[in-house]
Amino acid sequence: MNVATHIDADAMTSVEIRVRGRVQGVGFRPFVWRLARELGLGGVVLNDSEGVLIRAQGRSSAIRLLLDRLEHDRPPLATIESIEVSPFTGKLRRTFEIGESAAGRSDTEIAPDAAICADCANEIFDPFSRRFRYPFTTCTNCGPRLSIVERVPYDRAATSMASFDLCPICAAEYADPADRRFHAETTACHACGPKARLIRFDGKAVSFEQTSMLDDVDGALGLIQKGEIVAIKGLGGYQLACDATRADVVERLRKLKHRDRKPFALMARDLDVIRRYCAVMDDEAALLASTAAPIVLLDASGPEKLPDAIAPGLGTLGFMLPTTPLHALLLRRMGRPVVMTSGNLSDAPQVIADADAKAELVGIASFALVHERDIINRVDDSVVRVADGRARVLRRARGYAPSPVQLPRGFEAAPEILALGGDLKTTFCLMKAGAAVLSQHIGDLDDARTHTDFVRTIDLYRDMLAVTPQVIVRDRHPGYHSSSYAQTLARVGGLPLVEVQHHHAHVASCLAENGWPLDGAPVLGIALDGLGFGDDSSIWGGEFLLADYSRFERLATFKPVAMLGGDQAAREPWRNLYAHLMAEMGWPALAMNFADLEVYRQLDAKPRKILDAMLRDGVNSPNASSCGRLFDAAAAAMGLCFERQGYEGEAAALLEAAVDLDALHHEDDALAYPFTIPMLKGSSLPYIEPLGVWNAILGDVILGTPVGVMAARFHRGLARAITMMAVKLAKRDSQSGPRFDTIALSGGCFHNRILLEEILRRLEAEGFKVLTHTQVPAGDGGLALGQAAIAAALLIQSKKNTSTKGNAPCASAFQDAS
Numbered sequence: 001m002n003v004a005t006h007i008d009a010d011a012m013t014s015v016e017i018r019v020r021g022r023v024q025g026v027g028f029r030p031f032v033w034r035l036a037r038e039l040g041l042g043g044v045v046l047n048d049s050e051g052v053l054i055r056a057q058g059r060s061s062a063i064r065l066l067l068d069r070l071e072h073d074r075p076p077l078a079t080i081e082s083i084e085v086s087p088f089t090g091k092l093r094r095t096f097e098i099g100e101s102a103a104g105r106s107d108t109e110i111a112p113d114a115a116i117c118a119d120c121a122n123e124i125f126d127p128f129s130r131r132f133r134y135p136f137t138t139c140t141n142c143g144p145r146l147s148i149v150e151r152v153p154y155d156r157a158a159t160s161m162a163s164f165d166l167c168p169i170c171a172a173e174y175a176d177p178a179d180r181r182f183h184a185e186t187t188a189c190h191a192c193g194p195k196a197r198l199i200r201f202d203g204k205a206v207s208f209e210q211t212s213m214l215d216d217v218d219g220a221l222g223l224i225q226k227g228e229i230v231a232i233k234g235l236g237g238y239q240l241a242c243d244a245t246r247a248d249v250v251e252r253l254r255k256l257k258h259r260d261r262k263p264f265a266l267m268a269r270d271l272d273v274i275r276r277y278c279a280v281m282d283d284e285a286a287l288l289a290s291t292a293a294p295i296v297l298l299d300a301s302g303p304e305k306l307p308d309a310i311a312p313g314l315g316t317l318g319f320m321l322p323t324t325p326l327h328a329l330l331l332r333r334m335g336r337p338v339v340m341t342s343g344n345l346s347d348a349p350q351v352i353a354d355a356d357a358k359a360e361l362v363g364i365a366s367f368a369l370v371h372e373r374d375i376i377n378r379v380d381d382s383v384v385r386v387a388d389g390r391a392r393v394l395r396r397a398r399g400y401a402p403s404p405v406q407l408p409r410g411f412e413a414a415p416e417i418l419a420l421g422g423d424l425k426t427t428f429c430l431m432k433a434g435a436a437v438l439s440q441h442i443g444d445l446d447d448a449r450t451h452t453d454f455v456r457t458i459d460l461y462r463d464m465l466a467v468t469p470q471v472i473v474r475d476r477h478p479g480y481h482s483s484s485y486a487q488t489l490a491r492v493g494g495l496p497l498v499e500v501q502h503h504h505a506h507v508a509s510c511l512a513e514n515g516w517p518l519d520g521a522p523v524l525g526i527a528l529d530g531l532g533f534g535d536d537s538s539i540w541g542g543e544f545l546l547a548d549y550s551r552f553e554r555l556a557t558f559k560p561v562a563m564l565g566g567d568q569a570a571r572e573p574w575r576n577l578y579a580h581l582m583a584e585m586g587w588p589a590l591a592m593n594f595a596d597l598e599v600y601r602q603l604d605a606k607p608r609k610i611l612d613a614m615l616r617d618g619v620n621s622p623n624a625s626s627c628g629r630l631f632d633a634a635a636a637a638m639g640l641c642f643e644r645q646g647y648e649g650e651a652a653a654l655l656e657a658a659v660d661l662d663a664l665h666h667e668d669d670a671l672a673y674p675f676t677i678p679m680l681k682g683s684s685l686p687y688i689e690p691l692g693v694w695n696a697i698l699g700d701v702i703l704g705t706p707v708g709v710m711a712a713r714f715h716r717g718l719a720r721a722i723t724m725m726a727v728k729l730a731k732r733d734s735q736s737g738p739r740f741d742t743i744a745l746s747g748g749c750f751h752n753r754i755l756l757e758e759i760l761r762r763l764e765a766e767g768f769k770v771l772t773h774t775q776v777p778a779g780d781g782g783l784a785l786g787q788a789a790i791a792a793a794l795l796i797q798s799k800k801n802t803s804t805k806g807n808a809p810c811a812s813a814f815q816d817a818s
Contacts (some may be wrong), residue, residue, distance in 0.1 A: 502532025
């Protein structure tokens with residue numbers, strides 16, 4: 001907080017107070033108005049393009065108290081980045097008023113969408129309230145923000161509420177600074193706001209001859225209770241809802257949605273319903289009830305069970321509480337959970353337009369609960385998991401985006417930057433004035449409609465935040481759609497294009513969200529994921545990098561093993577198992593020792609002559625030092641996921657879910673699967689060698705060892721090997737002292753709670769300080785943040801070099817250093 005006082009004596013004074021941060025559309029002006037009047041101050045408060053501007057006059061003691069309470073008593077949805085105070089010499093009113101918003105260039109934040117607050121929830125269930133059962137009840141403390149905004153400053157005219165004129169009663173609330181709906185841009189009621197309607201996609205009339213209902217929302221619930229799949233126009237997109245307790249309905253939804261095994265999200269009316277199916281810890285309950293109201297991954301260890309089709313093979317369920325008044329009303333009479341999944345066909349972007357919903361969802365749902373308020377921005381549900389006692393965002397969208405990540409001091413010297421992330425779980429990042437705004441989750445860019453949405457959302461953010469990028473940043477992988485679009489933007493705009501290595505970006509993302517200093521010492525970055533394009537043009541995915549923001553050195557890696565069939569290996573785990581076994585022991589040794597195993601017979605049935613030729617000749621079989629593919633191979637060897645993954649990361653998720661926790665925590669560590677650390681041939685690079693692991697796994701299969709115990713041994717063995725590698729690298733230069741004492745963990749493999757907690761425990765026991773992700777995903781959803789931070793650091797350094805030594809232009813400095 002930067003509060004410059006300029007206030008010395010208890011005398012009359014006039015000041016101008018600039019408040020920056022998320023202070024528009026969150027009830028900040030009426031909060032200031034009430035404080036100022038309580039303190040006897042005169043003046044004005046208004047919104048403008050930089051945030052909130054306060055001009056106040058009165059006794060200096062009252063001004064000091066105002067500043068203190070601005071910081072400590074702010075509205076629940078507000079966040080303050082800085083408070084700057086300077087003398088004001090103009091004329092002010094003796095009473096304190098709220099002024100009109102001023103237009104101009106934006107330097108303020110757009111608030112994330114916020115879940116229904118307690119006050120609004122009480123209203124919609126109160127029969128004596130004029131908003132009884134009104135599904136679009138909101139106030140300054142809750143409701144849509146990002147999903148309905150088109151531009152800033154955030155006023156009603158800049159949202160999809162612009163077409164709804166306020167009735168006299170709502171207008172009076174909107175104009176009353178003492179009312180919690182003062183300038184709440186989504187204020188509405190039955191008389192003047194959008195209305196929920198239950199329709200049939202085929203255009204026929206909805207008949208409820210055998211169903212009693214309070215209104216259309218209640219009618220939709222009646223259909224769900226009868227086994228129908230209903231499309232619901234939610235906050236940031238259409239959703240598909242059905243009774244989660246009916247296996248036949250869930251299976252039907254899977255078939256119609258073409259969603260093979262990927263888990264469904266669930267919604268329940270309250271925590272009591274969730275606790276029937278899941279263990280809910282206090283921190284998880286707080287997350288569920290927070291203003292972000294994300295999907296929270298919970299252990300499915302409650303007294304009751306849901307059908308396996310909800311989350312096949314997994315030991316967790318993703319639950320959320322009602323996020324809007326519409327959802328709260330829908331579930332009021334529902335004592336069971338409902339599936340609440342995105343309204344789309346599998347892997348396509350979530351539908352937001354009414355016409356698209358009718359065209360695309362008609363084959364899945366016969367009925368839809370719709371309304372007239374347009375969804376401007378597609379915003380998926382966020383996903384959060386508690387690991388090692390901390391909430392960790394796995395998918396950052398509704399409730400979190402577009403809150404900025406405040407970067408460490410020094411980054412404000414960077415120009416405005418646009419970083420485009422990767423191709424999977426894509427987000428982009430805009431950097432401006434020392435803050436990084438990470439977009440909501442966009443999706444996978446292989447889908448043409450997702451790519452179109454990606455381009456449109458970039459344009460929208462640039463307009464909303466008034467950012468004019470001076471540098472474009474892309475991943476080094478030449479085949480990424482995001483990289484291709486970055487080249488287009490740079491070419492059309494005549495802008496420098498910076499390439500950033502994938503795993504360096506992962507590490508920088510972890511450093512940035514943990515506030516690591518711009519000039520901080522290098523850390524050991526351990527980046528574990530599926531794949532990324534390496535500096536040597538090979539595929540990396542299990543890397544130990546000595547890194548800061550501007551440079552990195554590859555100190556160690558995982559064993560490079562062929563990806564049989566290229567990208568196909570990421571979808572078919574058996575390919576990775578075959579490649580690992582051939583690289584480690586060869587077919588004759590496998591046949592001699594393990595011919596009686598089912599996994600041997602399964603591999604023998606594959607076209608081995610073709611596969612061996614591919615391995616021998618290097619045809620469509622690039623080597624990859626991938627931790628993700630190692631997990632795939634292990635899952636295949638244990639029989640958890642052999643032929644095909646139903647979704648990206650399924651094999652690793654099943655392997656994690658299979659872990660026997662008693663074996664994990666209490667079995668002798670000597671039984672953990674044995675990895676070794678030799679040196680790569682022809683180099684000084686140590687690597688993690690899994691030869692002993694495959695003999696141990698297949699030996700355990702022969703012995704009939706339970707899969708849960710095997711999965712525990714794999715996780716513990718891998719965590720032990722990674723820790724051993726970190727210790728080895730820290731001691732490598734023992735004569736001059738260790739090169740690092742801090743380790744940053746990043747990459748999609750750290751979404752695995754067991755792996756993360758095991759590695760954390762072991763590294764901290766060795767005395768390392770460990771940085772991990774919490775507010776930004778460890779996977780590719782956080783990649784763009786790291787890209788932007790690296791580009792900013794390089795540019796800042798290049799500017800310093802150019803001004804002091806006359807070095808080459810910054811663009812070439814970027815290219816060389818990155």
